[in-house]
Amino acid sequence: MSVNVKVFEKAAKALPADFFDSPPLCGLILGSGWGDALSSERPIAEISYSDIPGMGASTVVGHAGKMALLMRYGVRIVACFGRRHWYEGAGWEPVILPVELMRRMGVKNLLVTNAAGGINSRLKPGAFMVLRDHINTVGNNPLVGPVVPGWGPRFPDQSEVYDESLIALLRQAACDVGTTLTEGVYAFTSGPVFETPAEIRAYAGMGADAVGMSTVPETTLASACGIQTAGLSCITNMAAGISGPHLCHEEVLAETEKATPVMSALVDAFLLRLASGYLMAAQGKGKVKRVKGKGK
Ligand code: HPA
Numbered sequence: 001m002s003v004n005v006k007v008f009e010k011a012a013k014a015l016p017a018d019f020f021d022s023p024p025l026c027g028l029i030l031g032s033g034w035g036d037a038l039s040s041e042r043p044i045a046e047i048s049y050s051d052i053p054g055m056g057a058s059t060v061v062g063h064a065g066k067m068a069l070l071m072r073y074g075v076r077i078v079a080c081f082g083r084r085h086w087y088e089g090a091g092w093e094p095v096i097l098p099v100e101l102m103r104r105m106g107v108k109n110l111l112v113t114n115a116a117g118g119i120n121s122r123l124k125p126g127a128f129m130v131l132r133d134h135i136n137t138v139g140n141n142p143l144v145g146p147v148v149p150g151w152g153p154r155f156p157d158q159s160e161v162y163d164e165s166l167i168a169l170l171r172q173a174a175c176d177v178g179t180t181l182t183e184g185v186y187a188f189t190s191g192p193v194f195e196t197p198a199e200i201r202a203y204a205g206m207g208a209d210a211v212g213m214s215t216v217p218e219t220t221l222a223s224a225c226g227i228q229t230a231g232l233s234c235i236t237n238m239a240a241g242i243s244g245p246h247l248c249h250e251e252v253l254a255e256t257e258k259a260t261p262v263m264s265a266l267v268d269a270f271l272l273r274l275a276s277g278y279l280m281a282a283q284g285k286g287k288v289k290r291v292k293g294k295g296k
Helices: 005-014 093-105 164-176 197-206 216-224 249-285
Strands: 026-030 045-048 066-072 075-081 109-118 128-136 181-188 210-212 228-238
Touching: 005 093, 026 093, 026 249, 075 093, 075 249, 093 216, 109 164, 109 216, 109 249, 128 164, 128 216, 128 249, 164 181, 164 228, 164 249, 181 216, 181 228, 210 228, 216 228, 228 249
Parallel strands: 026 075, 026 109, 109 228, 128 181, 181 210
Antiparallel strands: 045 066, 066 075, 109 210, 128 228
């Protein structure tokens, strides 16, 4: 099943014009619990997913559904609170629409966050993993189909999906908030079933450190489009067969809730580092003045 480009046109037209005024420095796709740092910020503009044609409200408990344009630390940020998943069965369009809309806005940096199961024994519930690489176990991705203008070449290079400089900023942000960040490989599964213990042993053998049902469609497309991309997981449980007999979404939500203060502090510290670096570089070149805005 390939994407329908007409859906993207309609979606872009539905967004308030402010989103396209000038390119946001950073896009964020925030899984459950990750959006708290920004949810109190008064947006310049916002739109509910259900008002974006082709997007639609998330069917998953714990996933809010809105896109907001914000000022944070003197720069424009576009934040997606909640996401659609491949397992919801609505095709790739709603899953990757946030990235496509950000591409059209001219977003240069993207941070995608999620909850994941720990495979590596160093990644216990409450730990954070920055994605060094991923394994797509689904055997499908949103670029299957005709070449979409703006989505890079027919065969995009994926040898460095996760940008080194953004990984470094996330490492610094983790130090700023006093938490540890482990680098690792994320295995993307289709869901909605959790994995079997045999699958987890297989993914461990393939080099995966954590497993989850999201993120890779978005980061695959973003990197193909030339957007500097980073991924961040909060480990909410040990993967199937590693500890405990059962897995459930409620456990994931409960662990996410516990970790929320650190998750939001981490996102905020990352934005501060990114914005400061950008503003210092821009002022150094004497080209861009600090942007005035409503936020901090
Ligand atoms: N498997 C897949 N997705 C997940 C998990 C898991 O164990 N935990 C949180 N999301």
